[in-house]
Amino acid sequence: GAGVSQSPSNKVTEKGKDVELRCDPISGHTALYWYRQRLGQGLEFLIYFQGNSAPDKSGLPSDRFSAERTGESVSTLTIQRTQQEDSAVYLCASSLEHQYEQFFGPGTRLTVL
């Protein structure tokens, strides 16, 4: 079946602009995660959605970052007034409820000039 998909695969933007990144999880996966991965570094947790529960936003680095999820499907991560330090690969993952294994998408590479 289809895996996790993300779009766009690459995004180049100018400092100060807003960007929206999209994630389509695997059908039936109630949990969805966003991570940030800077070059040569590990994954930094950003936000976690589980079903209809309130999302865990504890990893969002500033109020410029926000994310939404429509039901148990697509999610968008929005970064407002982008800064150069926002340049990174943004990874989305999904999992079944009460299952630990996360299935990752290919990521969106964001470059802020």
Place this chain on the structure above:
Amino acid sequence: GESVGLHLPTLSVQEGDNSIINCAYSNSASDYFIWYKQESGKGPQFIIDIRSNMDKRQGQRVTVLLNKTVKHLSLQIAATQPGDSAVYFCAENRYTGNQFYFGTGTSLTVIP
């Protein structure tokens, strides 16, 4: 602060040799760990997991060892192949729920 980290940022091995990738964690309350493999340009892929009530788990060509006394996790890859070249991350589940914390990663290069 608490963290998940790796001892060796890079590792090079000859094809056919065994590889050992290490990971240290500091939260003794963590009860579940996963190793992920990330190939260039792709998202991480699950390799193997282990719960804190175990000290060893084997998969196909991979073995994970957990030493809770010293808070150390290792991934052993037998007969390493060129296709094993990737960055390997350990991740720990510190709290109830599905939130994981990932280490920095070790880059494994297999020399043909």
